[in-house]
Amino acid sequence: MRFLLLSGMGFNPILIVLSLLFLRLHGSVASPDSIIRILPEGRDNYSHRKIPREVYQQCESWRFTVETNDAGPFSRIPSECASFVKDYVTGYAYISDSEAVADASIAFAKTVQLAGDGKDVWIFDVDETLLSNLPYYADHGFGSEIFDEKIFNAWIDLAEAPVLPASLRLYRELLQLGFKIVLLTGRDESQREVTEKNLYNAGYSNWERLLLRGPSDRGKTATLFKSEKRKELEDAGYRIQGSSGDQWSDLNGFAVATRSFKLPNPMYSFL
Amino acid sequence: MRFLLLSGMGFNPILIVLSLLFLRLHGSVASPDSIIRILPEGRDNYSHRKIPREVYQQCESWRFTVETNDAGPFSRIPSECASFVKDYVTGYAYISDSEAVADASIAFAKTVQLAGDGKDVWIFDVDETLLSNLPYYADHGFGSEIFDEKIFNAWIDLAEAPVLPASLRLYRELLQLGFKIVLLTGRDESQREVTEKNLYNAGYSNWERLLLRGPSDRGKTATLFKSEKRKELEDAGYRIQGSSGDQWSDLNGFAVATRSFKLPNPMYSFL
Numbered sequence: 001m002r003f004l005l006l007s008g009m010g011f012n013p014i015l016i017v018l019s020l021l022f023l024r025l026h027g028s029v030a031s032p033d034s035i036i037r038i039l040p041e042g043r044d045n046y047s048h049r050k051i052p053r054e055v056y057q058q059c060e061s062w063r064f065t066v067e068t069n070d071a072g073p074f075s076r077i078p079s080e081c082a083s084f085v086k087d088y089v090t091g092y093a094y095i096s097d098s099e100a101v102a103d104a105s106i107a108f109a110k111t112v113q114l115a116g117d118g119k120d121v122w123i124f125d126v127d128e129t130l131l132s133n134l135p136y137y138a139d140h141g142f143g144s145e146i147f148d149e150k151i152f153n154a155w156i157d158l159a160e161a162p163v164l165p166a167s168l169r170l171y172r173e174l175l176q177l178g179f180k181i182v183l184l185t186g187r188d189e190s191q192r193e194v195t196e197k198n199l200y201n202a203g204y205s206n207w208e209r210l211l212l213r214g215p216s217d218r219g220k221t222a223t224l225f226k227s228e229k230r231k232e233l234e235d236a237g238y239r240i241q242g243s244s245g246d247q248w249s250d251l252n253g254f255a256v257a258t259r260s261f262k263l264p265n266p267m268y269s270f271l
Numbered sequence: 272m273r274f275l276l277l278s279g280m281g282f283n284p285i286l287i288v289l290s291l292l293f294l295r296l297h298g299s300v301a302s303p304d305s306i307i308r309i310l311p312e313g314r315d316n317y318s319h320r321k322i323p324r325e326v327y328q329q330c331e332s333w334r335f336t337v338e339t340n341d342a343g344p345f346s347r348i349p350s351e352c353a354s355f356v357k358d359y360v361t362g363y364a365y366i367s368d369s370e371a372v373a374d375a376s377i378a379f380a381k382t383v384q385l386a387g388d389g390k391d392v393w394i395f396d397v398d399e400t401l402l403s404n405l406p407y408y409a410d411h412g413f414g415s416e417i418f419d420e421k422i423f424n425a426w427i428d429l430a431e432a433p434v435l436p437a438s439l440r441l442y443r444e445l446l447q448l449g450f451k452i453v454l455l456t457g458r459d460e461s462q463r464e465v466t467e468k469n470l471y472n473a474g475y476s477n478w479e480r481l482l483l484r485g486p487s488d489r490g491k492t493a494t495l496f497k498s499e500k501r502k503e504l505e506d507a508g509y510r511i512q513g514s515s516g517d518q519w520s521d522l523n524g525f526a527v528a529t530r531s532f533k534l535p536n537p538m539y540s541f542l
Binding site: 057058060062064065067068069070071072092093096099103259260261262264 | 367
């Protein structure tokens with residue numbers, strides 16, 4: 001019913017969150033052997049009625065190059081793909097892709113032999129990984145506007161970013177399995193309090209560490225900053241088994257995890 | 272006209288090759304500023320008329336996890352996705368994704384300052400990168416059958432694998448720009464002659480080296496074998512600027528290229 005209402009409407013963060021929650025609860029009803037999930041009624045990005053098919057395919061191929069790291073960093077999405085990206089991130093495809101990444105992550109996590117010494121770690125990025133800034137991006141062209149750090153930080157300070165349900169499912173499963181969880185974000189140390197508040201409100205808890213950019217980290221690329229922090233964890237005796245992030249800069253560099261998991265994000269990409 | 276003929280027909284390698292050639296010649300007619308290409312008439316995977324939409328979306332999400340390396344290696348595609356993979360690799364989406372990767376590769380290549388000493392190198396994998404084994408996979412379930420090395424090698428020995436046009440376009444552009452080209456393949460040294468013959472027939476020439484698995488490389492993972500060979504190139508004074516491959520094992524490991532380019536391949540994935 002909620003989904004039938006959604007199909008003809010514009011972007012509405014509250015309904016998105018409701019639908020995300022719905023999917024978290026009901027998204028994986030198929031048999032464990034099957035990768036097929038039941039598609040909620042009306043949540044259909046499948047027919048793409050509003051985007052000409054040439055534009056659609058070219059934007060799909062552009063998205064391929066973004067998600068494989070072939071495109072490299074970019075500051076704005078191609079203007080032709082603004083509607084495509086909006087449909088993707090507000091539709092079922094994004095949820096479905098996110099759930100598939102969580103499934104792959106859990107499948108790997110279950111194969112890890114934990115030593116039981118509390119040193120087996122899984123690292124999570126925060127933005128577009130644990131939390132979604134979709135309400136912000138919906139108000140700012142889904143990546144088609146030049147990024148304005150000031151306006152974005154004002155959004156962050158609200159501590160209202162909704163949960164990404166697939167990641168919360170993975171997060172809880174990892175805790176259950178006995179992993180220690182480290183949060184590693186490009187957010188500034190000055191945003192620690194609002195970040196913690198937002199994470200708690202979104203359902204996250206019991207992380208081992210929350211690592212943010214300190215004064216000496218400012219100006220570093222995300223790849224370097226996050227590699228250095230991973231190296232410090234390794235030097236402290238942690239074994240980084242898994243890492244989840246929507247940016248390749250969350251995952252690449254040095255001191256990388258045994259397995260890294262790239263979450264979908266066609267809206268932005270930085271080094 | 273040829274494409275109208277294709278749309279209602281089963282897989283036909285000769286028509287596929289013709290369509291690939293057509294696209295190579297006519298695939299990039301839009302203005303250079305635009306990422307939009309003209310979709311050839313009748314080559315339409317867009318409406319996916321034959322695959323139920325639930326299955327379609329789940330297979331799309333599975334493909335996301337494959338192409339981002341989230342899925343890790345697998346020996347067979349999910350049986351539910353056999354039709355999906357067939358439609359993808361024999362349809363326009365695969366061609367479009369391949370062209371987009373070539374575009375991204377060329378965009379990067381043009382930014383490289385070549386030293387002019389003949390040491391700036393671009394590495395290509397062979398199978399599903401320069402050459403397409405689609406005719407073989409069409410006869411063997413598009414990745415849904417267990418891989419049989421003997422039967423595959425008999426196909427390789429025919430030296431009839433068609434060109435991947437987007438890669439030939441990139442290859443020629445790189446030569447033009449002054450890069451040296453190294454071919455690095457998991458094929459065995461015993462297949463050198465048929466591989467060269469096939470490459471020449473497909474339009475490739477003027478490579479610097481063709482590196483295959485020697486007796487001491489057998490049993491190594493592709494990642495290790497290819498990393499070792501890249502290391503040898505670096506030790507010989509080459510600068511590996513770019514690398515193109517359909518497998519993450521072509522690109523990851525050590526002595527990696529400045530930029531790596533992942534080509535699409537949902538049919539198989541190995542370490």
